Amino acid sequence: MSEKLSGFISANNVVLDLDAKDREDAIRQLAEILQKNGNVSNAAAFCQDVLEREAMTTTGIGNNIAIPHGKSAAVTETTMMFAKTTTPLEWQSLDGSKVNIIFLMAVAPQAKGNAHLKMLANLSGRLMDDDFVAAIKQAQTVEAVLKIIKK
Amino acid sequence: MSKKIVAVTACIAGIAHTYMAAQNLKKYAKKEGYDIKVETQGAMGMENRLAQDEIDAADVVIFAVDTVVAEPDRFEGKPVLKVGTSEVVKDGKAAIDQAIALVN
Numbered sequence: 404m405s406e407k408l409s410g411f412i413s414a415n416n417v418v419l420d421l422d423a424k425d426r427e428d429a430i431r432q433l434a435e436i437l438q439k440n441g442n443v444s445n446a447a448a449f450c451q452d453v454l455e456r457e458a459m460t461t462t463g464i465g466n467n468i469a470i471p472h473g474k475s476a477a478v479t480e481t482t483m484m485f486a487k488t489t490t491p492l493e494w495q496s497l498d499g500s501k502v503n504i505i506f507l508m509a510v511a512p513q514a515k516g517n518a519h520l521k522m523l524a525n526l527s528g529r530l531m532d533d534d535f536v537a538a539i540k541q542a543q544t545v546e547a548v549l550k551i552i553k554k
Numbered sequence: 555m556s557k558k559i560v561a562v563t564a565c566i567a568g569i570a571h572t573y574m575a576a577q578n579l580k581k582y583a584k585k586e587g588y589d590i591k592v593e594t595q596g597a598m599g600m601e602n603r604l605a606q607d608e609i610d611a612a613d614v615v616i617f618a619v620d621t622v623v624a625e626p627d628r629f630e631g632k633p634v635l636k637v638g639t640s641e642v643v644k645d646g647k648a649a650i651d652q653a654i655a656l657v658n
Binding site: 456459460461462464465470472473474497498508510517520521523524525527528529530531532 | 566567569570571572573574576577578581594596597598620638640643644646
């Protein structure tokens with residue numbers, strides 16, 4: 404798995420000082436980075452799809468973590484962005500906590516059976532692991548974040 | 555003998571909550587000493603599909619779903635706890651406890 408993961412996420416997918424004023428602003432800024440990285444063809448359209456998913460039920464899973472995600476025609480390659488925010492954001496989280504850790508998952512429409520989709524599924528499962536969450540919270544550098552996610 | 559649980563998880567997008575709910579059920583079943591097997595019905599299709607004999611042998615079924623369960627006939631006649639994926643992500647222990655309470 405690690406071989407594929409190295410192509411899946413790199414320093415371009417990590418932001419440690421996201422200065423966002425609210426949930427929507429955070430998603431928009433991260434969508435724009437995905438467009439710059441070449442994973443999303445239209446940041447605004449992707450952002451819209453993510454917000455539509457967000458409107459169904461919150462993706463604030465508790466523990467100060469949110470995992471906004473969307474399957475969107477604007478995604479050209481399934482990937483994710485990791486961000487820590489400079490200020491905690493309101494996200495209507497399951498446990499009421501404000502969010503300062505965001506995993507934004509971008510999924511291409513035809514991703515069924517896709518290796519990257521599998522990695523997002525694995526990553527989602529690991530968010531239930533207290534040790535993984537503690538390590539991610541402590542990570543202060545891009546390298547540290549990548550190492551934990553790729554482990 | 556410890557109680558046997560089988561579960562199905564499925565969310566709307568099939569990207570994240572399906573897999574978080576599956577892990578959290580496994581985590582708390584293990585903590586409380588129950589056997590569990592979880593089938594995920596997500597964007598990658600049906601994975602870790604439950605065999606009919608596994609379902610038949612289970613004491614209780616958990617559907618952690620925000621959508622319909624595929625092939626529900628397999629579970630006919632079994633006691634089923636139905637919850638949303640977010641509830642299980644928020645509190646996996648409560649879901650396991652509620653399921654066991656159905657058959658204790």
